[in-house]
Amino acid sequence: MGSGNGFYSGGEFSLDPKWLVDPKLLFVGPKIGEGAHAKVYEGKYKNQNVAIKIVHRGDTPEEIAKREARFGREVAMLSRVQHKNLVKFIGACKEPVMVIVTELLLGGTLRKYLLNIRPRCLDAGCYRICS
Template sequence: MRFIGSGAFGSVYEALVADHGKVAVKLVNISHSHTSKARLESFKREVDVLSRVKHANVVKLHGACMVPPNVFIVMELLEGSLRDKLDACRRLDYRATLKLANEIASALAYLHPSIVHRDLKPQNILMDASGAAKVADFGVAKFKQSTYLNTTRGNGTPAYMAPESFGSDKISEKADVFSLGMILWECWTGEVPWKEVQIPFQVVMLVGVEKRRPEIPEDCPKQLASLIQRCWDDDPHRRPSCAEVERRTRLLLHELDAPPAPPAASAANASNAAEESQQTIA
């Protein structure tokens, strides 16, 4: 196995499996501490989610072992995360931002009838060799029993979290829509949201109490700026669904890829053409 990276949860390795070729193996550090028990529950939740879904823009699960001390998940091997990509190129152009939005929205629209991710951020968006985005890391995701789901505070990453996630015991899939808006803003600007804020609680005050949002630069295309602002709406009911975001970005991509329309003939050209036609007939 080849070591890829590590974090608080454990380590990730590249391995070769007969039936699947190269895969990513996520090993978890498990002990008898309370933190390790919570980590194990998070991994069980992730396996539960991934075992039920199949979508081109959701990371693929190959297998898992949840019996300590051998706790690991085997997933498709991907090139890196959106975080890695932004660190390397700083920001995305308009077309790349729309493409990313379309792919993430497509995955979320598929998930949202039954699952809310709750921790959408660049680190949890993985990229394959072709540059396609895949939603990953479902450790704090929850299955919906109704329109809203009961949740606990403290789940997610404050810089990308919706205001209702800070102060409500019930949230909907529209919390993921807010997070998507923050990701799109970061892709266009190349800036991490609220990077000037040192304490997470300050983000809670800025977003949840003062209703503030990051400033959208003047060079942001109007259609993208409008989409981001709608995703950021303080009222979850006024935010678009991810199905709507997918349709909108698909249409905008189609407009970019469509060949330019031929210039319309001016009235003078049309008149000259008519006169030449009359002279020819005469």
């Protein structure tokens, strides 16, 4: 059932009670991101601004098993890491839907940030010097 920390083992996982989020206390606000298997919303949990990732379980038994396993690995990893440069994990729940709750970071997406800091094209004068 669980690993050494009571969290994830193989294809089955259980949530450690200290990380269990009560879905009744989640307020889901506007969508702020989307991927192939999940959507991320701005929201509130216990009066704290949070990011709420809602994972789509899948349509077939195979998809469901794969996504539940991936969800279990992601939650296990998030619950173990703490660093000032990483988003803070608040908790998760797997029923009625698979949800991961983290602190909400303002300032846009990582993609937008990386696009803004990458080097700009050289102007014509710099290009001639380099040629």
